[in-house]
Amino acid sequence: MVGGGGGPGLADFQPGDPRLGRGDRSSKILGPLRAEGGRGVLVATASTFIVIGLIVFAVLHSAHWLEFKQAFFNAKVLGDSFPDILRAFRRNIVYFLIAEPVILVLALLLAVMRSLPGPVFFPLRVIATIYVDMFRGIPTILVIYLLGFGVPALQIPGLPTSAIPWALLGLVLSYSAYVAEVYRAGIESVHPSQAAAARSLGLGRWQTLRFVIVPQAVRRVVPPLLNDFIALQKDTALIAVVSGVAPEAFLESQIYQAATFNFTPVLGAAICFLVITLPLTRFTDWLVGRQRKKRQSGAAL
Amino acid sequence: MNQAIQVEGLHKRFGSLEVLRGLDLSVDDHEVICMIGASGSGKSTLLRCLNLVEPIDSGSIVIHGREITAPGVEVNAIRRQIGIVFQSFNLFPHMTVRRNITLAPTRVLKTTRGQADEEARQLLDRFGLLDKADEYPDRLSGGQQQRVAIMRALAMQPDIMLLDEVTSALDPELVAEVLDVIRELATGGMTMLIATHEMGFARDIASRVCFLDQGVILEQGPPEQIFTDPKEERTKQFLQRIIAAGRM
Numbered sequence: 024m025v026g027g028g029g030g031p032g033l034a035d036f037q038p039g040d041p042r043l044g045r046g047d048r049s050s051k052i053l054g055p056l057r058a059e060g061g062r063g064v065l066v067a068t069a070s071t072f073i074v075i076g077l078i079v080f081a082v083l084h085s086a087h088w089l090e091f092k093q094a095f096f097n098a099k100v101l102g103d104s105f106p107d108i109l110r111a112f113r114r115n116i117v118y119f120l121i122a123e124p125v126i127l128v129l130a131l132l133l134a135v136m137r138s139l140p141g142p143v144f145f146p147l148r149v150i151a152t153i154y155v156d157m158f159r160g161i162p163t164i165l166v167i168y169l170l171g172f173g174v175p176a177l178q179i180p181g182l183p184t185s186a187i188p189w190a191l192l193g194l195v196l197s198y199s200a201y202v203a204e205v206y207r208a209g210i211e212s213v214h215p216s217q218a219a220a221a222r223s224l225g226l227g228r229w230q231t232l233r234f235v236i237v238p239q240a241v242r243r244v245v246p247p248l249l250n251d252f253i254a255l256q257k258d259t260a261l262i263a264v265v266s267g268v269a270p271e272a273f274l275e276s277q278i279y280q281a282a283t284f285n286f287t288p289v290l291g292a293a294i295c296f297l298v299i300t301l302p303l304t305r306f307t308d309w310l311v312g313r314q315r316k317k318r319q320s321g322a323a324l
Numbered sequence: 325m326n327q328a329i330q331v332e333g334l335h336k337r338f339g340s341l342e343v344l345r346g347l348d349l350s351v352d353d354h355e356v357i358c359m360i361g362a363s364g365s366g367k368s369t370l371l372r373c374l375n376l377v378e379p380i381d382s383g384s385i386v387i388h389g390r391e392i393t394a395p396g397v398e399v400n401a402i403r404r405q406i407g408i409v410f411q412s413f414n415l416f417p418h419m420t421v422r423r424n425i426t427l428a429p430t431r432v433l434k435t436t437r438g439q440a441d442e443e444a445r446q447l448l449d450r451f452g453l454l455d456k457a458d459e460y461p462d463r464l465s466g467g468q469q470q471r472v473a474i475m476r477a478l479a480m481q482p483d484i485m486l487l488d489e490v491t492s493a494l495d496p497e498l499v500a501e502v503l504d505v506i507r508e509l510a511t512g513g514m515t516m517l518i519a520t521h522e523m524g525f526a527r528d529i530a531s532r533v534c535f536l537d538q539g540v541i542l543e544q545g546p547p548e549q550i551f552t553d554p555k556e557e558r559t560k561q562f563l564q565r566i567i568a569a570g571r572m
């Protein structure tokens with residue numbers, strides 16, 4: 024997902040948004056089946072086999088299937104390249120593990136800065152707003168390219184001269200802007216009466232944010248935050264544009280692809296990402312479904 | 325008797341809507357004032373102004389001889405002395421009942437956690453909710469939640485309690501348990517300002533009833549007089565509508 028396009032905007036995550044309900048997908052698919060009983064399951068199974076069978080048949084008998092198979096699903100090329108790609112993929116994981124905690128903290132800071140009330144904090148609000156607007160508006164790959172190639176070229180003493188730390192910083196800067204908006208949506212979704220109750224007890228603005236507003240906000244935005252985790256895990260591949268001597272999975276697969284004139288290694292890299300992102304996606308959906316159920320039962324009380 | 329609250333010429337407007345139009349009110353220590361009047365007459369706004377939840381436009385509010393509407397007053401210090409309970413409870417849903425009660429004492433008064441817990445235990449015991457101490461608010465009935473909200477305000481040991489239609493959001497069968505708590509507070513000598521639609525309760529508990537109309541106190545007096553022999557035409561009309569609605 025080039026350019027962090029997967030990063031969610033504010034509008035995407037108003038709690039109570041019906042789209043958050045996507046999480047219940049599995050039960051939405053299976054729910055009607057259960058209701059229809061054994062016959063429904065039978066029909067579903069049969070029609071699934073027929074549809075998939077038709078697709079497979081169409082693909083296998085298409086004019087260029089063999090060339091296609093050769094270029095993208097070459098078992099020998101995959102076998103030769105996959106161990107190295109997998110090794111390189113460890114870098115993606117490390118990048119993710121370094122970037123994510125920094126993003127979570129920086130973004131929360133930005134969101135709180137934007138939420139501070141009162142004229143005294145006007146400059147902080149402006150700074151945070153400009154930051155978020157800027158980095159949401161620039162493609163992530165551009166930020167990574169600029170920092171990863173640009174800053175080491177300056178040869179400033181005391182600063183890292185390798186591209187990777189700077190590329191990581193680019194990823195962090197860009198994602199913090201998105202995640203800050205997720206947090207902010209959470210903060211704004213906490214009803215003003217909560218702040219009024221806290222202030223009426225004598226808690227200050229800062230105490231109200233810290234003990235009453237932010238804890239509730241963070242709980243509400245866990246699912247969208249997980250979505251951003253997934254996007255970030257994928258976007259570690261963007262570091263490929265500057266990673267040179269320390270290739271991550273995507274660049275490693277490109278190296279093999281260039282050597283073999285075959286695209287199967289890139290598919291291998293894709294598999295690496297899927298192994299991580301698929302379970303995370305399922306988990307996020309499950310969590311969203313659970314939260315929605317909780318909310319509904321809470322409303323019924 | 326000492327004067328607890330002195331309000332003079334209080335004005336408050338929301339945009340073009342003038343809610344309070346030069347309201348005057350004087351409350352002595354240990355008085356229980358019930359404020360009645362139609363929706364929009366300014367009852368809630370007055371309470372919110374007294375707690376400085378709403379900034380006022382003009383006029384003055386003096387609490388225990390100190391003008392709290394003067395510039396440069398430490399707002400949080402004022403709020404500590406005045407407890408307010410809202411119609412919609414507004415408990416903190418992510419905290420247990422106990423933590424709801426102890427949050428402000430530990431963070432504002434800097435009471436130790438142990439002592440705050442002990443004080444919370446006493447409050448919960450006194451109002452019969454000790455077994456709910458470790459529950460979260462969404463596990464409680466509306467009446468229980470509102471009682472916790474009252475305890476949460478009491479934990480700050482206020483001199484004055486403001487109650488803003490605290491039973492209006494409750495199912496009828498849950499109203500009594502909340503009113504009992506308020507009754508106990510009145511017996512204990514708490515100075516209270518109560519905005520309410522429970523006329524029977526007002527008649528029962530109030531040392532004085534104030535009828536608010538169009539942003540001022542149109543008529544006030546002992547409950548027997550207001551409810552049986554109102555002087556103002558608008559007070560009569562209001563009480564007749566209440567009787568017609570079967571609320572008295």
